Amino acid sequence: MNKAMDIERWGIFELALTGPEVGNPFLDVTLQAEFRQGEQSFQVDGFYDGNGRFLIRFMPNQEGNWEYVTRSNVAELDGRSGQFTCVAPSPDNHGPVQVHNTYHFAYADGTPYFPFGTTCYAWTHQGRELEEQTLATLAQTSFNKLRMCVFPKDYVYNKNEPEHYPFVRDAAGTHDFTQFNPAFFHHLEQRLADLARLGIEADLILFHPYDRWGYATMTPEEDFRYLRYVIARLAAFRHVWWSLANEYDFLLDDKPMALWDQFFQLVQEADPYGRLRSIHNGRIWYDHHKPWVTHVCVQSSAVKKATEWRDTYQKPIINDELEYEGNNPVGTWGCISAHEEVHRFWTMVTRGCYAGHGETYVHPEDILWWSKGGVLHGESEPRIAFLRGILEAAPGGLEPMRHPSSTSWDRISGSQNGAYRLFYFGEYQPSAWAMGLPEDVPFTVDLIDPWNMTITRLPHTFHNAAQIDLPGKPYLAVRIQSAA
Amino acid sequence: MNKAMDIERWGIFELALTGPEVGNPFLDVTLQAEFRQGEQSFQVDGFYDGNGRFLIRFMPNQEGNWEYVTRSNVAELDGRSGQFTCVAPSPDNHGPVQVHNTYHFAYADGTPYFPFGTTCYAWTHQGRELEEQTLATLAQTSFNKLRMCVFPKDYVYNKNEPEHYPFVRDAAGTHDFTQFNPAFFHHLEQRLADLARLGIEADLILFHPYDRWGYATMTPEEDFRYLRYVIARLAAFRHVWWSLANEYDFLLDDKPMALWDQFFQLVQEADPYGRLRSIHNGRIWYDHHKPWVTHVCVQSSAVKKATEWRDTYQKPIINDELEYEGNNPVGTWGCISAHEEVHRFWTMVTRGCYAGHGETYVHPEDILWWSKGGVLHGESEPRIAFLRGILEAAPGGLEPMRHPSSTSWDRISGSQNGAYRLFYFGEYQPSAWAMGLPEDVPFTVDLIDPWNMTITRLPHTFHNAAQIDLPGKPYLAVRIQSAA
Missing domain, CATH: 3.20.20.80 (Glycosidases)
Known part of the structure; x- marks a missing residue:
């Protein structure tokens, strides 16, 4: 039985075992372990790490106690069991x-x-x-x-x-x-x-x-x-x-x-x-x-x-x-x-x-x-x-804008998430922009220069169907967010 | 018989005839002419120009004498014949x-x-x-x-x-x-x-x-x-x-x-x-x-x-x-x-x-x-x-470059006519260029900036398989011409 130890969630529990060095252990030795927590179990392959050392690595996906038992065609690696406790992840660990x-x-x-x-x-x-x-x-x-x-x-x-x-x-x-x-x-x-x-x-x-x-x-x-x-x-x-x-x-x-x-x-x-x-x-x-x-x-x-x-x-x-x-x-x-x-x-x-x-x-x-x-x-x-x-800084993953009766979205690029919009004009330089603005929501407008890395908030709040004046230069973007 | 006149090659001979104004001449009157020079003949439609005026226009494609005769469903426009002389074109007239x-x-x-x-x-x-x-x-x-x-x-x-x-x-x-x-x-x-x-x-x-x-x-x-x-x-x-x-x-x-x-x-x-x-x-x-x-x-x-x-x-x-x-x-x-x-x-x-x-x-x-x-x-x-x-200034129309085993010509644009080459790199900015140079011909190289409209002749003459150093900036072109 391995000594119990604490492993953080989505961290790595590693079991090191000693086994045969004779022959070619990479080919000759089979080694797996089953890790179990309640109804949940994982079948995990071990591997030979040289010098008679065999390792089994496991990433627990839930906090709490985990138990394991090994299986091998080599007696000294077979039926080894133990447990460990999975604890809360450290702050920078968000999982896979x-x-x-x-x-x-x-x-x-x-x-x-x-x-x-x-x-x-x-x-x-x-x-x-x-x-x-x-x-x-x-x-x-x-x-x-x-x-x-x-x-x-x-x-x-x-x-x-x-x-x-x-x-x-x-x-x-x-x-x-x-x-x-x-x-x-x-x-x-x-x-x-x-x-x-x-x-x-x-x-x-x-x-x-x-x-x-x-x-x-x-x-x-x-x-x-x-x-x-x-x-x-x-x-x-x-x-x-x-x-x-x-x-x-x-x-x-x-x-x-x-x-x-x-x-x-x-x-x-x-x-x-x-x-x-x-x-x-x-x-x-x-x-x-x-x-x-x-x-x-x-x-x-x-x-x-x-x-x-x-x-x-x-x-x-x-x-x-x-x-x-x-x-x-x-x-x-x-x-x-x-x-x-x-x-x-x-x-x-x-x-x-x-x-x-x-x-x-x-x-x-x-x-x-x-x-x-x-x-x-x-x-x-x-x-x-x-x-x-x-x-x-967006509210989540962006969805491409659609406009079934227009080829606009073949030309410029536009995306949204709720009332949030992010447009990118690329080689296009319209002097104003009205399409695809959110309706019935007062919104703020940021003019973004992707190359010069500037974000300029336009001085007032806009309302639906408003047209935004643009500088008529290429390679600019516009961000629209609810002012609510 | 129309009075003979001189018309330049690829110019316009215009025959004006007077016909009926009654009814709707646009619908009612048919008018054609055959223009002939030796074995060559053209069937040309006339048209109503209002106020009883009917016109037939013809562009002669060869110098020399041309004869014509009209056909119409109106007697006064039918069987009108004449001739004119087609002379050399004026200097700016290169034809169609x-x-x-x-x-x-x-x-x-x-x-x-x-x-x-x-x-x-x-x-x-x-x-x-x-x-x-x-x-x-x-x-x-x-x-x-x-x-x-x-x-x-x-x-x-x-x-x-x-x-x-x-x-x-x-x-x-x-x-x-x-x-x-x-x-x-x-x-x-x-x-x-x-x-x-x-x-x-x-x-x-x-x-x-x-x-x-x-x-x-x-x-x-x-x-x-x-x-x-x-x-x-x-x-x-x-x-x-x-x-x-x-x-x-x-x-x-x-x-x-x-x-x-x-x-x-x-x-x-x-x-x-x-x-x-x-x-x-x-x-x-x-x-x-x-x-x-x-x-x-x-x-x-x-x-x-x-x-x-x-x-x-x-x-x-x-x-x-x-x-x-x-x-x-x-x-x-x-x-x-x-x-x-x-x-x-x-x-x-x-x-x-x-x-x-x-x-x-x-x-x-x-x-x-x-x-x-x-x-x-x-x-x-x-x-x-x-x-x-x-x-x-090129020796004639350009043919696109081909390179069967490369995707290069999907990226940059290249064209040729004989030993002449014109490459355009667009958004690509290689630091040097060797592909597609003419073989066995000493050649001159011009670096062209399409936006700034400059053509810079590189100081020496190149030979086949030579590599040309480029400035590593986008939107440039290169022209290669035989130095012979």
Whole structure:
């Protein structure tokens, strides 16, 4: 019987057991535990952590007493039981993020969560100095989600070897895909803990095509084992999201569509907590209607289609790659202006959807934020923080404006929640605005300059059907709120 | 026998005859002439011009002697014959514009014609003072095509009565659609002549939905008679193009799609010269594959689809309404920034297509350029003139760049003609550029700023596969030409 201890709600209870080191414990030893509180029970996989050490991690979702008992094909790991007490969460712990009101997100305690993420694909493979610099940068930004790969990356600007490899590797560089490398995962878990401390959700990318080590071309059996191992280790982290892949479609020659479905189903089955699940496209979109997709993650510059995507999938939409701010000269990707990055963010958000940031300014040592982290060189991040502030001051998730007999909402972007309205005019510069104002409510009007980050409250209160004069300049927004 | 006279090639020979005034000569009298030169002959409709005056207009397409003979159901107009000599055109007369090399245009003498048009829908219905101001403005711009309606217009900002009505009208305001008003057409012809003097093609819009006089809801028989009359009067003007309608689809309740096909077929049959024929959409595109459509006229903000439209229709593409520069507060149309207007022009042109201008700044007397003319208030026109200058310095019409394995050309816009390249980066700001450079030719590079209208020749000559450093700012263009 394990000694009773207090674990906060949505924290991690970790049971460490000692078991056999002979043979290959990754393959040979099965280990699960059942955690129970009243009628509620969870089946949780344990995992081998090397050196005869076996771990079972569990995130309790309710306060009170929990009991557990293990099952294993090894006697010394089987039938181990115990209990612990789950106590109230600490103030910054709002629980895992979940889908809320079909198109939005909230923490488990009901606190709204508006994703404003960025992308550092390979930041955990850069060594301590750069990784700590990345964390210091993140601490100064308002990003609250990070797209990051489990595996290291081989691509333009990404030619350095990682410090750790996810599988055991011999001197000749040959990987043994039957043996995970605990040191790799200890490091990854440290970085996940660092993100948790900063309040940043970890959108963990499980596969990606940019590879020279063989991780992208493992067999399905190896893939399945890898997924189960990652889930056993990391699903208890309340801030982990599963992104099945970055640009999964560039792997379709090796991993056909049906296999991606199987991956999703495995993740759904193996993860006791139902963490968020998505998949990121290159050119070919996955069918996000499939029931195991919790929210739609897309790569697209066509930000005015956001409302259409929302209607199509009836799930939250995150355009995590509306292209990266930068000046990358290779191909034509990764080189939109900061102004355009901000414009696309505003367009997504004022259509009731969400967006993600990335930055690709070329660097003498190939340290581009989008993959390695480091520091930001661009101009969009403070503007994105400004937009996040506006959204967090809104009464809740925004719904796109509709006007069935007009093409207006194809042109400008408008959203609402009750009497609250947030319009974004983009390249349009009407001298006045009357459409879509709330009726029968006196309201205040703020003129917002998304680039210059100013909010100007108009001096008087308006009433329904009023027309608001505008400055006739492009790239402005208007916020309308009940004056009551 | 008419007295012999000299008419320049592509000029107008006009035969005036006197006939009956009794009854309704518009309905009762038929009049045609055959014009012949050697093996070549043209059947040309005459028309009644009021006061017993019947006219036949003919544009000779070849120098030399032409003979004609009339046919009529009225004895005094029948069998009238004569001849004239067609001489070399005057220096500014290059003949009518025709489709050239599938996607482009040229005058009949082979001079390339690059359409850079604007829109003044109802400018000929505004009275002498404003119409002359419009002409003075056009004389100062580089626009070489004007979209204009035959009929007056009833719409927001367009509530004034016209000075002339196309049909005879009684004191109660009832129109007699069986009798045309010659004074109306004399005025229209004067304005067409004014445009010809300025070198501006008249893209004449035959129908449109914005009407309070009944012109949009005539019967098919009245429509057909109207079309035949307009063609008989105006087809001989070498600078007239037939635009079947503005926003034809907003008339579909009254004029179903099959009727639009009939209109096109009538125009094709009745016009001896095969003037250019197009039709402009609101929301529903006409099927521009149909053989009577000579070039594709569209209204669309989706300028990056230009290459796709070109591939689809295999005809010249003119996006005549990529939205208007302005600050119109009604709806959300007519309010893009000058910067966006210029951006869309560049995107169309550097994809081997063409674009049209319009301007809708609100005005205390409702004089908006887009409909009434007057003066320009915006900032895009000089930039469009700058772009026209660049295109006219190119070796000919541009073809869009292709790169089968890349999405680059979905992002940036590139075009070529032989070793000539014109790239436009829009919202992209790569720090360098290497793609699509001509091989095995030493070349010069010009960095172009479309907004500031500067062309900066880089100081040295480049060779194939060279990479060009760019300033890393958005909305720039690059021109590459053989240095040989």
